[in-house]
Amino acid sequence: MRASMKIPARKQIGVIGAGVCGSEARALAEAVGREVAKIGAVLLCGGLGGVMEAAAYGAKQDGGITLGILPGTLREEANLWIDIAVVSGMGHARNALIAQSSDALIAVNGEYGTLSEIALGLKMAKPVVVLEPGWKIEGAHRAKSPEEAVELAFSLIGEERNKIT
Amino acid sequence: MRASMKIPARKQIGVIGAGVCGSEARALAEAVGREVAKIGAVLLCGGLGGVMEAAAYGAKQDGGITLGILPGTLREEANLWIDIAVVSGMGHARNALIAQSSDALIAVNGEYGTLSEIALGLKMAKPVVVLEPGWKIEGAHRAKSPEEAVELAFSLIGEERNKIT
Amino acid sequence: MRASMKIPARKQIGVIGAGVCGSEARALAEAVGREVAKIGAVLLCGGLGGVMEAAAYGAKQDGGITLGILPGTLREEANLWIDIAVVSGMGHARNALIAQSSDALIAVNGEYGTLSEIALGLKMAKPVVVLEPGWKIEGAHRAKSPEEAVELAFSLIGEERNKIT
Amino acid sequence: MRASMKIPARKQIGVIGAGVCGSEARALAEAVGREVAKIGAVLLCGGLGGVMEAAAYGAKQDGGITLGILPGTLREEANLWIDIAVVSGMGHARNALIAQSSDALIAVNGEYGTLSEIALGLKMAKPVVVLEPGWKIEGAHRAKSPEEAVELAFSLIGEERNKIT
Numbered sequence: 045m046r047a048s049m050k051i052p053a054r055k056q057i058g059v060i061g062a063g064v065c066g067s068e069a070r071a072l073a074e075a076v077g078r079e080v081a082k083i084g085a086v087l088l089c090g091g092l093g094g095v096m097e098a099a100a101y102g103a104k105q106d107g108g109i110t111l112g113i114l115p116g117t118l119r120e121e122a123n124l125w126i127d128i129a130v131v132s133g134m135g136h137a138r139n140a141l142i143a144q145s146s147d148a149l150i151a152v153n154g155e156y157g158t159l160s161e162i163a164l165g166l167k168m169a170k171p172v173v174v175l176e177p178g179w180k181i182e183g184a185h186r187a188k189s190p191e192e193a194v195e196l197a198f199s200l201i202g203e204e205r206n207k208i209t
Numbered sequence: 210m211r212a213s214m215k216i217p218a219r220k221q222i223g224v225i226g227a228g229v230c231g232s233e234a235r236a237l238a239e240a241v242g243r244e245v246a247k248i249g250a251v252l253l254c255g256g257l258g259g260v261m262e263a264a265a266y267g268a269k270q271d272g273g274i275t276l277g278i279l280p281g282t283l284r285e286e287a288n289l290w291i292d293i294a295v296v297s298g299m300g301h302a303r304n305a306l307i308a309q310s311s312d313a314l315i316a317v318n319g320e321y322g323t324l325s326e327i328a329l330g331l332k333m334a335k336p337v338v339v340l341e342p343g344w345k346i347e348g349a350h351r352a353k354s355p356e357e358a359v360e361l362a363f364s365l366i367g368e369e370r371n372k373i374t
Numbered sequence: 375m376r377a378s379m380k381i382p383a384r385k386q387i388g389v390i391g392a393g394v395c396g397s398e399a400r401a402l403a404e405a406v407g408r409e410v411a412k413i414g415a416v417l418l419c420g421g422l423g424g425v426m427e428a429a430a431y432g433a434k435q436d437g438g439i440t441l442g443i444l445p446g447t448l449r450e451e452a453n454l455w456i457d458i459a460v461v462s463g464m465g466h467a468r469n470a471l472i473a474q475s476s477d478a479l480i481a482v483n484g485e486y487g488t489l490s491e492i493a494l495g496l497k498m499a500k501p502v503v504v505l506e507p508g509w510k511i512e513g514a515h516r517a518k519s520p521e522e523a524v525e526l527a528f529s530l531i532g533e534e535r536n537k538i539t
Numbered sequence: 540m541r542a543s544m545k546i547p548a549r550k551q552i553g554v555i556g557a558g559v560c561g562s563e564a565r566a567l568a569e570a571v572g573r574e575v576a577k578i579g580a581v582l583l584c585g586g587l588g589g590v591m592e593a594a595a596y597g598a599k600q601d602g603g604i605t606l607g608i609l610p611g612t613l614r615e616e617a618n619l620w621i622d623i624a625v626v627s628g629m630g631h632a633r634n635a636l637i638a639q640s641s642d643a644l645i646a647v648n649g650e651y652g653t654l655s656e657i658a659l660g661l662k663m664a665k666p667v668v669v670l671e672p673g674w675k676i677e678g679a680h681r682a683k684s685p686e687e688a689v690e691l692a693f694s695l696i697g698e699e700r701n702k703i704t
Contacts, residue, residue, distance in 0.1 A: 053284070053291065086293055111276075111293050117309060117333075117465060119218070126218065128251055128276050130295050131310045135447060135463035136659055137635035144282060144631070145296045156678070160658035164631055167651035168282075183651070282630060298630035300612060301474070301494055305467035321513070325493035329466055332486035348486070383614070383621065416623055441606075441623050447639060447663075449548070456548065458581055458606050460625050461640045474612060475626045498612075 055085040056111070057197055058146030060161045061095025061154040069153040070098040072175055075190035076150055077102025077110075083198055086111055088146050090138070091122045091129060095152045100125035113141050140164050147171075148197035150187075151178050171200030220250040221276070222362055223311030225326045226260025226319040234318040235263040237340055240355035241315055242267025242275075248363055251276055253311050255303070256287045256294060260317045265290035278307050305329050312336075313362035315352075316343050336365030385415040386441070387527055388476030390491045391425025391484040399483040400428040402505055405520035406480055407432025407440075413528055416441055418476050420468070421452045421459060425482045430455035443472050470494050477501075478527035480517075481508050501530035550580040551606070552692055553641030555656045556590025556649040564648040565593040567670055570685035571645055572597025572605075578693055581606055583641050585633070586617045586624060590647045595620035608637050635659050642666075643692035645682075646673050666695030 057080045061073060077099035080087045087103035089096040091112020100110040104125045112126035117133040132138040139157060143149060143164035148171040151158050159179050165172045172184040175193045180186075185200070187193035222245045226238060242264035245252045252268035254261040256277020265275040269290045277291035282298040297303040304322060308314060308329035313336040316323055324344050330337045337349040340358045345351075350365070352358035387410045391403060407429035410417045417433035419426040421442020430440040434455045442456035447463040462468040469487060473479065473494035478501040481488050489509050495502045502514040505523045510516075515530070517523035552575045556568060572594035575582045582598035584591040586607020595605040599620045607621035612628040627633040634652060638644060638659035643666040646653050654674050660667045667679040668688045675681075680695070682688035 053287070053294070056284075056293070109274075109293070111295075113295065119221075119310075119312075122218070128221070128274070128293055129218070129310065130276075130278065130306060132306050132467075133309050133465035134306075134467055134632070135635070136639070136662060137462075137464055137629070137632045139655075139659070140630070140632035140635065141295060141297050141299075144298050145284075145294065147284075156658045156662035159676070160634075160655045160662060163651045163655035163658060164634070167631060167655060181654070297632075299467070299632055300470065300628035301497060302464070302467045302470035302627075302629055304490075304494070305465065305470065309466070321493045321497035324511070325469075325490045325497060328486045328490035328493055329469070332466060332490060346489070383617070383624070386614075386623070439604075439623070441625075443625065449551075449640075449642075452548070458551070458604070458623055459548070459640065460606075460608065460636060462636050463639050464636075471625060471627050471629075474628050475614075475624065477614075 054109070055147045055198065055201060056088045056145060057085045057194070058088040058142050058149045058161075059095065059099035059152060060089070060142065060149055060158045061099075061152040062158065063090070063092045063094040063096065065094040065098075065153055069095055072190055073098035073152045074102035076152060076175065076193060077108070078106045079190055079194035081106035081108025083194065085198065088113070088142065090115065090142060091126050093123060095154065097123035097125065099152070113138050113145065136160070143168055143170060147201045148173065150175060150193050150197050151184075153178060171197055173197045219274070220312045220363065220366060221253045221310060222250045222359070223253040223307050223314045223326075224260065224264040224317060225254065225307065225314055225323050226264075226317040227323065228255070228257045228259040228261065230259040230263075230318050234260055237355055238263035238317045239267035241317060241340065241358060242273070243271045244355055244359035246271035246273025248359065250363065253278070253307065255280065255307060256291050258288060260319065262288035262290065264317070278303050278310065301325070308333055308335060312366045313338065315340060315358050315362050316349075318343060336362055338362045384439070385477045385528065385531060386418045386475060387415045387524070388418040388472050388479045388491075389425065389429040389482060390419070390472065390479055390488050391429075391482040392488065393420070393422045393424040393426065395424040395428075395483050399425055402520055403428035403482045404432035406482060406505065406523060407438070408436045409520055409524035411436035411438025413524065415528065418443070418472065420445070420472060421456050423453060425484065427453035427455065429482070443468050443475065466490070473498055473500060477531045478503065480505060480523050480527050481514075483508060501527055503527045503530075549604070550642045550693065550696060551583045551640060552580045552689070553583040553637050553644045553656075554590065554594035554647060555584065555637065555644055555653050556647040557653065558585070558587045558589040558591065560589040560593075560648050564590055567685055568593035568647045569597035571647060571670065571688060572603070573601045574685055574689035576601035576603025578689065580693065583608070583637065585610070585637060586621050588618060590649065592618035592620065594647070608633050608640065631655070638663055638665060642696045643668065645670060645688050645692050646679075648673060666692055668692045
């Protein structure tokens with residue numbers, strides 16, 4: 045096959061956060077999604093509402109590609125801005141797939157589900173950036189703005205893994 | 210959010226088959242991939258070699274989008290033609306995700322892994338088309354050419370589910 | 375730790391089949407469950423009704439231990455004869471866990487879900503015994519009675535894997 | 540079937556913690572395992588070394604039953620004290636199964652993997668007890684001794700879920 049035609053795969057940046065959120069978190073998530081699209085990465089999320097929907101919406105405003113890994117069994121549960129849906133049917137166990145499939149994770153807001161994804165990401169040696177305020181977990185990086193979060197996440201890809209091995 | 214800007218989600222067609230295969234199966238899978246891209250659907254597969262690689266390659270030749278749901282923990286295991294990778298780390302259990310995430314499935318060649326995907330697809334009331342020769346399973350449709358397989362799969366989307374409920 | 379106190383782990387035999395079944399299949403499954411208990415193996419199943427319930431019931435009549443790997447998120451969905459429940463919340467993807475956790479599989483009756491488990495078991499090089507009538511799949515063994523099925527399954531443990539490696 | 544013969548299912552208590560740990564954590568985990576067995580609950584864990592092994596060992600010293608939900612594909616990876624093994628082949632995604640299958644969780648020591656299980660347990664509205672010192676997470680209870688941890692965990696079963704619904 046003509047491997048010469050192949051363009052390197054895009055990075056995949058996971059945006060994690062609550063499925064229901066206020067307008068402030070929504071605005072932050074949308075801005076994160078925009079930045080992810082601007083740097084040419086795929087926006088990966090859990091595919092549902094709240095932070096996930098706002099991030100996907102933001103990415104689509106800048107021509108990005110969005111991937112949603114859904115917990116349920118119906119594609120119809122995906123928010124309107126998901127281009128490609130993985131219908132896992134696995135419930136919360138799909139959080140591990142979000143972490144494993146992301147080259148870096150950015151947490152916006154979020155509760156226990158998000159915490160589990162942060163922990164799984166760190167366990168898998170992925171760069172994890174928490175947009176302030178948010179969970180304070182040793183090993184996770186913190187950022188003060190969507191721009192800083194995406195820039196930091198992107199710059200750390202590959203770094204964390206190297207530290208470990 | 211401006212829902213009016215939203216384009217309906219593309220259908221996702223799963224192509225399943227052996228990870229190692231001969232040139233004949235490879236040619237068939239490539240043609241299936243091309244047809245999937247031509248009708249504007251996303252090519253979904255297991256992301257590895259053989260039939261999966263040939264189908265993804267075919268889809269990329271016609272400007273399609275490819276999604277690979279990998280069994281392992283490393284994105285690097287994806288074949289060169291996978292645009293978006295889900296790194297499931299779930300081994301064979303990922304076969305259920307391939308079936309659940311596909312609007313229709315097309316089997317090219319394949320052994321026990323493929324058979325499990327055919328069975329899971331039928332269990333989930335998805336249209337399943339087997340490109341001849343291949344597994345003969347009651348409930349799965351058969352097609353004699355890649356063109357017929359993709360046309361049939363696409364036309365059956367939504368139909369099977371309706372029969373059941 | 376005093377490893378000398380350790381008794382070798384019991385074999386785990388998976389009984390697979392339809393969640394709704396007639397009295398004939400039920401009687402066969404119950405007899406399979408009894409035999410599994412008699413040889414001292416753990417009865418593993420999907421934890422729901424039909425063949426799964428009958429097999430678990432049979433095992434408990436002979437003092438066996440039963441493990442159910444449930445598809446849903448509630449332990450209450452387990453049938454009455456399940457001693458230990460794994461609440462997977464993974465839907466059909468749990469079929470892979472049933473196959474992977476069984477030292478051998480016995481199929482009683484069953485439809486597409488059972489077929490997927492047979493295929494996954496064969497893919498994982500597990501001995502698979504189909505109690506007649508039932509799916510005819512190359513590589514799966516056939517037995518004419520519950521006693522023959524359990525005896526055959528038990529005798530093949532370890533054999534299949536050796537053939538492959 | 541004679542439902543009158545049925546004994547109510549045992550509670551399942553998950554003990555989570557690091558796969559490699561020092562002698563202090565090991566002693567605590569062993570004591571937790573003993574207490575779980577004494578109250579007649581099944582000891583559920585990830586089936587590997589460290590805290591998981593010590594807890595299973597403790598449970599077996601008091602005649603308990605132990606269930607290990609392994610991340611890998613080989614039963615041989617289970618520690619010596621696991622009676623019943625679920626060979627998930629799902630990697631870190633199996634953490635969700637540990638949380639979902641436990642009526643209550645007790646954390647002994649542990650790092651990111653344990654944190655993910657605490658978070659998943661809280662997300663699923665399970666009682667989570669952290670044996671001090673350990674992760675401090677809002678919503679998780681804390682205990683100062685193995686006896687207190689098991690007593691507290693057991694007493695909270697059913698309570699947390701009621702608070703939520």
